[in-house]
Amino acid sequence: MRRILRGSLAAAVLLVAGSTANPGQNYKIVAHLATDAVAFSRAEVSRLFLKKSLKWPDGSYVVPVDQPVGSTTRDAFSQDVHGKTTAAVDAYWQKQVFTGRSLPPIMKPSDADVVDYVRNTPGAVGYVAAGVQTAGLKILKVQ
Amino acid sequence: MARTARFIARTLSLVLLVGPWATGVGAQEESILNIHGFGGWAAGYTNNDNFYPDVPAPIASNDFEVDNYYFTLNLVARPADKVVIHAQPTWESNMHVKRMQLDLAYVELSVVEDLRLRAGRIKNPLGLYTTIFKVGTLRPFYLPPTVYYRAAPEGYAGLGINRIQSLGSWELELDLLGGQMTFESTDFDMIVGLDPVAMQPVYASLPAVLRGRDIVAGGALLRLPVKGLQLGASAYSMKLYASVAGQEMTLLSDDRQKAYAGSIEYLTDKISLRSEALLLRGYNKSDSWYVEAAYHLTSHWQVAGTYQMADFKEPTPIVASLSKDQTMGVALNYWLNPKLVWKLNYYRVSDNRAARRSDAINHALAGTLDKDTDVLVGGVHFSF
Numbered sequence: 001m002r003r004i005l006r007g008s009l010a011a012a013v014l015l016v017a018g019s020t021a022n023p024g025q026n027y028k029i030v031a032h033l034a035t036d037a038v039a040f041s042r043a044e045v046s047r048l049f050l051k052k053s054l055k056w057p058d059g060s061y062v063v064p065v066d067q068p069v070g071s072t073t074r075d076a077f078s079q080d081v082h083g084k085t086t087a088a089v090d091a092y093w094q095k096q097v098f099t100g101r102s103l104p105p106i107m108k109p110s111d112a113d114v115v116d117y118v119r120n121t122p123g124a125v126g127y128v129a130a131g132v133q134t135a136g137l138k139i140l141k142v143q
Numbered sequence: 144m145a146r147t148a149r150f151i152a153r154t155l156s157l158v159l160l161v162g163p164w165a166t167g168v169g170a171q172e173e174s175i176l177n178i179h180g181f182g183g184w185a186a187g188y189t190n191n192d193n194f195y196p197d198v199p200a201p202i203a204s205n206d207f208e209v210d211n212y213y214f215t216l217n218l219v220a221r222p223a224d225k226v227v228i229h230a231q232p233t234w235e236s237n238m239h240v241k242r243m244q245l246d247l248a249y250v251e252l253s254v255v256e257d258l259r260l261r262a263g264r265i266k267n268p269l270g271l272y273t274t275i276f277k278v279g280t281l282r283p284f285y286l287p288p289t290v291y292y293r294a295a296p297e298g299y300a301g302l303g304i305n306r307i308q309s310l311g312s313w314e315l316e317l318d319l320l321g322g323q324m325t326f327e328s329t330d331f332d333m334i335v336g337l338d339p340v341a342m343q344p345v346y347a348s349l350p351a352v353l354r355g356r357d358i359v360a361g362g363a364l365l366r367l368p369v370k371g372l373q374l375g376a377s378a379y380s381m382k383l384y385a386s387v388a389g390q391e392m393t394l395l396s397d398d399r400q401k402a403y404a405g406s407i408e409y410l411t412d413k414i415s416l417r418s419e420a421l422l423l424r425g426y427n428k429s430d431s432w433y434v435e436a437a438y439h440l441t442s443h444w445q446v447a448g449t450y451q452m453a454d455f456k457e458p459t460p461i462v463a464s465l466s467k468d469q470t471m472g473v474a475l476n477y478w479l480n481p482k483l484v485w486k487l488n489y490y491r492v493s494d495n496r497a498a499r500r501s502d503a504i505n506h507a508l509a510g511t512l513d514k515d516t517d518v519l520v521g522g523v524h525f526s527f
Contacts, residue, residue, distance in 0.1 A: 043312075052309070054256070069480070083370060087442065088412045090481040094526055095281055097179050098217055099274040100229050100251070100266055 027077045028132075029140040030118050031125040036060075039141040046082050048125060050092065051102050056123065064105040065117055065126035073111065077127045081142070175220060182214035183279045185486075185522030191513040193498040195490070196289040199327040200237040203518050211237045211522070215246070215277050225253040229266075233277065246277075247298045261303040267296055268305065268318040269362040269377035271406050271417055279524025283415065283437035283447035283474050285486045286520070290453040290468040290497045291419060291433045299324035299358065312368040319361045324381075326353040331387055332465050332504040346461065346504045349388045355381035355400065362404075375406035383426050400425035413439040428457035437474070445484075447474035453496060462507040464514050467494040483525045490518040 029045060031037070036058040040048070047053040049064045056062055067074040069086055078086045093104040108114045111128040118124040119136050128134065187195070187203025194201035194208075202211040213235035220228040231247040249263030267273040272287040276297045279285065301322015308315045331351040334344040362377030383400040384392040406419040420432035431454070437447035451470040460466035472490040479485070492498040495507065498516035506512040 052314075085412045085442075087478075087481045088410075091281060094278065094481070095275060097177075097219075098181070098278045098281070098526070099268075100219070100227075103177055103219065 025076075025080065025142070026130045027073050027080070027127045028130050028134070029125065029127050029142060030115065030134050030137040031140050032118055032122050033136060033138050034122055035125070035138050035140075037140065038138070039143050041143050042081050042083075045140070045142055049081065049105060050089075051096075051105065061123050063121055063124040065114055065121075065124055066105040066107045067111075067114065067127070068107055068109055073127060073129045175222070177219045179217040179219075179527060180215055181217070181278050181280065181524070181526035182212065183277075183285070183522055183524040184212040185285050185520055187211065187518065187520045189498070189519075190517040192500045193492075193495070193513055193516045194238070194500065195492060195516060195518045196286065196293065196497040197499055198293045198329045200235075200239045202237060202286070203520055204238065208238050213277065227251040227253075257307045257309075259305045261305065262301075264298045264300045265303050265320070265322075266298055267324065268303065268320070269360060269375075269379070270295065270404065271375070271408055271419055273297065278526055279486075280482055280484055280526040283435065283445060283476060283486075284449060284472060284488050285522045285524070286488075288419070288433040288435060288449065288451050289470060289490075290451050291421065291431050293453075293497060294326040294329055294353065296324045296326055301358070314366040316364040316366070317362070318364075318377075321357075321359050324355045324358060326355070328352050330499070330503065331385075332461055332507075333387075334461070346508060348499075348502055348504045351385050351387045352392075354384045354386075354392060355379070356384060357382045369409075371408075371410040373408050375404075375408075377404045378402065396426035398425050400427060426457070427455070429453060429455040431468075437476075439478075443478050445474075445476040445478060447476065448472065449474075455496060461504060464494045464512070465499070465503060465507055466496055468496040468498075469493040470497065482527060483523070485523050486521065488518075488520040490516075490520070492516040492518060 035056060037056055044053065048062050049066065051064065054062060069090055075086050078084055078089050082089055096102040097104065108117050111132045114126040114128050115132065115134060115137065118126045125140065185202050186207065186209045188207045189195055189203050189205050192205055194204040202208060213233060215231060215233040218230045222228065229247055229249050229251065230245065232243065233246050234243045247264050247266055249261050249265045252260045254260055272282065272292055273295055275281045276287060299320060299322050301320060303318060303320040306317045328350050330348040332348050333346070335347045336345040338345050358379060358381040360377065360379040362375065364373055364375045366373045379402040380399050383395045385395050386392045401424045402421060404419060404421045409416040415437045418432070418434040423429045431452065433449060433451040435447065435449040437445055439445045449472040451468065453468040455466035470490050470492045472488060474486060474488045477485045493515050495503060495512060495514060498518070500506060500512065503512055
């Protein structure tokens with residue numbers, strides 16, 4: 001019985017590691033394969049994408065990549081991670097740009113472009129729709 | 144007209160020149176040069192002979208002004224790691240001036256993470272609206288709180304230090320600055336002589352420029368764990384000079400002019416609440432404050448209200464109403480998206496610091512200056 005339980009647990013862990021997204025999420029967060037991190041809190045992820053945290057735990061630089069205003073994936077991500085609408089996040093970036101504090105993340109027009117960019121850019125982190133194929137990328141789990 | 148053509152030609156040349164190195168508009172990608180911008184147009188009407196506001200420039204009069212527009216380029220270049228160059232040229236037109244000017248031009252050096260040194264003509268970092276003075280897509284009214292920001296300069300010439308310190312779920316931003324700032328031109332109501340026949344003083348409202356020298360200022364902005372809530376405090380000390388009607392700059396007082404300000408801001412998806420208070424002490428003594436609230440009814444429609452108050456106590460006013468202001472305003476805005484908004488604003492302005500006419504002092508003494516002014520402003524703001 002214990003062996004069955006242990007086996008089920010291992011299978012569950014593998015399932016989570018290879019899953020497309022957290023339950024209920026219609027996006028998933030993808031990072032470059034060499035990224036030395038697997039799980040973050042929502043607040044930590046938010047800080048990465050708002051450029052408030054600039055480095056990964058190993059000290060390398062984070063390169064966040066965003067999707068355009070109007071993207072349904074971005075809407076879901078903004079609401080779930082930042083707790084704000086995309087419009088409110090866009091206003092945040094306007095203020096950052098026009099006060100000279102910071103520039104918004106690189107923007108890629110589609111899930112495929114995000115996958116391609118993250119796969120080829122050390123330190124990169126982005127988000128794509130839950131069903132998108134993400135072979136060769138690390139999936140970050142949001143706790 | 145020739146100046147307008149020259150400005151457009153210069154701007155287009157600049158854009159064409161830097162285009163190959165710049166990111167595309169909206170691409171938001173960091174590269175050698177990033178180009179953003181903002182602007183607006185407004186039509187303004189007042190129900191009497193007063194224009195509004197007195198500074199930085201009137202946009203409303205009884206003649207129904209439509210010649211109010213401006214365009215600003217926000218340029219950020221990163222020629223080297225840890226070095227950022229900011230420049231901000233503006234072209235503007237209103238019933239007083241048509242001009243192109245360089246609002247800002249400064250270099251920023253990141254010494255260590257979150258500590259930045261700035262040199263040049265730098266954004267004034269103290270105040271909720273000073274750093275985004277012309278960015279209409281970041282506020283609900285066409286104008287920033289008028290009498291509160293009436294002469295506030297967008298930038299100062301000198302040095303600055305900026306530090307952002309993360310304190311767990313709190314964040315503290317500190318600014319220290321030193322240098323010189325020139326305030327927007329304003330009218331001084333004053334005695335300019337003595338009528339030798341009537342043996343009565345002669346009064347005039349004359350254009351004056353104020354300049355603060357040897358400025359030392361500091362400010363702190365505390366972002367609280369409650370998302371969208373921040374508190375601010377700042378203080379200035381400076382030697383205050385003035386030039387009246389184009390005369391030489393002269394020191395107004397040996398005592399240093401001091402200013403103390405506090406602010407609170409709360410922003411959510413639907414709500415924005417802002418309030419600031421400013422005390423001036425020294426040659427100029429005044430109290431001013433405002434509250435501003437806005438609410439998004441839908442993603443497109445927004446309503447807003449404001450109350451603003453100012454009382455300029457010293458130099459002692461010749462006519463009280465010329466040194467006071469009480470403004471109530473309401474707004475109805477239509478946001479096409481976060482970067483384009485149509486605005487319709489109505490203000491009820493009492494007293495005449497901000498709503499006045501030419502030669503206001505003599506009209507006030509003659510009893511021909513209207514104390515209450517209704518102002519209607521309609522316009523559009525954009526940014527990219």
